[in-house]
Amino acid sequence: MTRGAIVVGASSGIGEALARELSEEGYELGLTARRTEKLKAIGAELPTKSYVATMDVTDTEDARAGFFELAEAMESVDLVVANAGIGVVNRDLEWGPEHDTIETNVSGFVAVVTEALEYFEANPTPEGEPDGHLVGVSSVAAHLGNGAIPAYNASKAFVSRYLEGLRYRQAGRDAAVTITTIEPGYVDTKLTMGEFWKASPEKAATQIARAIRRRERHAYITRRWRLVAWVVKLLPEFVLRRLFA
Numbered sequence: 605m606t607r608g609a610i611v612v613g614a615s616s617g618i619g620e621a622l623a624r625e626l627s628e629e630g631y632e633l634g635l636t637a638r639r640t641e642k643l644k645a646i647g648a649e650l651p652t653k654s655y656v657a658t659m660d661v662t663d664t665e666d667a668r669a670g671f672f673e674l675a676e677a678m679e680s681v682d683l684v685v686a687n688a689g690i691g692v693v694n695r696d697l698e699w700g701p702e703h704d705t706i707e708t709n710v711s712g713f714v715a716v717v718t719e720a721l722e723y724f725e726a727n728p729t730p731e732g733e734p735d736g737h738l739v740g741v742s743s744v745a746a747h748l749g750n751g752a753i754p755a756y757n758a759s760k761a762f763v764s765r766y767l768e769g770l771r772y773r774q775a776g777r778d779a780a781v782t783i784t785t786i787e788p789g790y791v792d793t794k795l796t797m798g799e800f801w802k803a804s805p806e807k808a809a810t811q812i813a814r815a816i817r818r819r820e821r822h823a824y825i826t827r828r829w830r831l832v833a834w835v836v837k838l839l840p841e842f843v844l845r846r847l848f849a
């Protein structure tokens with residue numbers, strides 16, 4: 605039976621690499637983002653069938669309608685990856701970048717994942733097949749504040765907590781949708797903000813795909829980043845202030 609995956613934010617970086625990886629695994633792909641030409645070029649290179657839908661997640665009503673149309677057009681949607689995100693260094697706290705970050709990483713994220721869950725709950729899988737799988741791409745940044753990019757880290761804390769809440773909500777529901785939180789450290793894309801332990805998008809995608817296959821609740825990408833998440837919890841505030849001023 606054909607399996608289908610929608611990747612929101614598939615036009616570059618982690619989303620592009622993951623779309624390629626999932627296609628290699630046999631998924632048909634629904635590719636969405638704002639840059640239509642890039643999506644078409646990626647889709648043309650995939651070994652499985654692909655569908656392209658231009659989407660700006662900050663236009664929330666339009667994004668939700670577009671997501672539904674894309675899902676309806678595909679043969680099957682078994683997996684949705686909410687990966688679209690931006691990060692802007694903004695020490696001067698200009699309103700524009702703070703607003704854009706919240707609109708994309710928080711409002712846009714919620715618009716997409718609520719629509720995805722609604723779709724999974726309205727379209728139960730046949731007896732014996734696993735129910736849908738929703739994957740949200742957060743960040744290790746969710747675990748700490750950062751003076752250079754305060755809205756980004758706060759938005760990722762929101763994403764991680766929101767997904768945790770959705771997992772609790774799933775308990776006892778008829779549709780046993782799996783919800784996976786992905787928290788990458790530095791990955792070599794145009795968004796990245798550091799060099800330390802930087803992984804290629806391909807390596808990140810391989811590890812995300814493994815977490816998807818195992819239907820894990822949570823995965824650090826790469827796995828060693830769990831150490832950072834653990835250490836920042838132990839550091840006193842005066843040290844964190846020096847590191848993340």
Ligand SMILES: NC(=O)c1ccc[n+]([C@@H]2O[C@H](COP(=O)([O-])OP(=O)(O)OC[C@H]3O[C@@H](n4cnc5c(N)ncnc54)[C@H](OP(=O)(O)O)[C@@H]3O)[C@@H](O)[C@H]2O)c1
Pocket residue numbers: 612613614615616617618619636637638639640659660661662687688689690691708712741742743744787788789790791792793794795796797
């Ligand atoms: N790279 C890292 O070090 C790192 C670390 C931790 C977490 N992450 C997270 O990983 C995710 C992917 O980022 P990346 O590093 O792969 O960067 P990227 O190459 O810039 O990819 C971001 C993706 O999000 C899409 N996007 C941005 N704004 C959008 C909007 N308004 N509507 C629809 N799509 C939108 C972009 O497509 P268009 O521009 O075509 O719309 C692109 O496909 C993000 O959520 C990011 O926060 C990255």
